Amino acid sequence: MVSAALSPLPAPAPAAAPGLRLDVDQVSHAFQLEGAPLPVLDDVSFAAEPGAFVALLGPSGCGKSTLLRLVAGLDHPSAGHLAVNGAPISAPDPSRILVFQDPTLYPWRTVEANVSLGLEARGLLKAQRRRVGDALSLVGLSGFASAYPRQLSGGMAQRVALARALVNEPRLLLLDEPLGKLDSLTRITMQGEILKLWQDARFTALLVTHDVEEALFLAERVIVFSERPARIKADVTVDVPYPRHRGDPRLAELRHHLLGLLGLDATW
Numbered sequence: 001m002v003s004a005a006l007s008p009l010p011a012p013a014p015a016a017a018p019g020l021r022l023d024v025d026q027v028s029h030a031f032q033l034e035g036a037p038l039p040v041l042d043d044v045s046f047a048a049e050p051g052a053f054v055a056l057l058g059p060s061g062c063g064k065s066t067l068l069r070l071v072a073g074l075d076h077p078s079a080g081h082l083a084v085n086g087a088p089i090s091a092p093d094p095s096r097i098l099v100f101q102d103p104t105l106y107p108w109r110t111v112e113a114n115v116s117l118g119l120e121a122r123g124l125l126k127a128q129r130r131r132v133g134d135a136l137s138l139v140g141l142s143g144f145a146s147a148y149p150r151q152l153s154g155g156m157a158q159r160v161a162l163a164r165a166l167v168n169e170p171r172l173l174l175l176d177e178p179l180g181k182l183d184s185l186t187r188i189t190m191q192g193e194i195l196k197l198w199q200d201a202r203f204t205a206l207l208v209t210h211d212v213e214e215a216l217f218l219a220e221r222v223i224v225f226s227e228r229p230a231r232i233k234a235d236v237t238v239d240v241p242y243p244r245h246r247g248d249p250r251l252a253e254l255r256h257h258l259l260g261l262l263g264l265d266a267t268w
């Protein structure tokens with residue numbers, strides 16, 4: 001018999017934690033506005049498999065960001081249930097990170113110090129400082145660790161915001177129009193970067209976007225919402241393998257279909 005102590009095997013590399021399964025079950029939500037209820041979500045149900053990339057598309061103000069906030073655990077639904085891997089969502093958790101349209105970096109902190117925030121808040125920075133460098137490298141900003149936010153372009157600032165999320169090794173990444181304020185060329189570049197991050201890390205991704213092309217380039221499924229209160233109008237599978245070519249005729253067909261669902265004329 002060979003003793004393990006006599007023939008030590010190299011420790012296997014730790015497997016990346018897989019993406020979380022998300023269940024949204026008959027969720028409705030209303031805000032109180034000037035003393036009257038404002039219904040925002042109406043009986044929304046869907047599931048995202050671990051590692052799925054799902055885009056949420058719908059008219060402005062229909063309730064998409066509200067849904068992301070519920071998944072992040074920042075608010076509680078008026079009715080229905082949300083769960084990850086079968087466990088009810090009751091509060092924020094570092095495994096579920098929300099990235100906003102506005103990078104909201106602290107101007108007095110360097111890029112590195114901004115990215116460190118999550119680890120610092122959880123008392124993990126000393127032990128896991130390596131993750132800060134890894135996250136910066138993932139978004140291509142290794143050379144800017146000691147820069148300040150005022151020294152960055154809009155795209156770079158949004159990359160820092162992504163790195164600040166990635167440093168927590170999220171298993172469910174919630175993207176609320178993260179590229180909405182960027183010029184169209186930077187936006188296209190960063191769509192490719194987000195796709196690569198997702199393909200490498202295999203977190204589950206939920207992306208709110210107004211941009212039909214962005215949804216079709218990135219997501220495996222596009223859930224289309226009605227006007228507020230948001231109900232699911234359609235759940236469309238993007239049956240085009242990655243890497244996707246933006247000129248793919250099937251994507252053009254799906255674009256036409258999605259614009260139709262949104263009540264928009266797709267004549268070009």
Ligand SMILES: Nc1ncnc2c1ncn2[C@@H]1O[C@H](COP(=O)(O)OP(=O)(O)OP(=O)(O)O)[C@@H](O)[C@H]1O
Nearest residue numbers: 031032033038040059060061062063064065066067
């Ligand atoms: N804290 C709040 N109190 C009251 N009403 C709110 C609150 N947050 C959002 N709302 C309202 O809920 C509705 C949905 O807002 P939400 O931000 O979820 O929409 P959205 O689909 O993400 O919009 P957009 O695409 O324009 O960002 C809006 O009418 C908004 O005014």
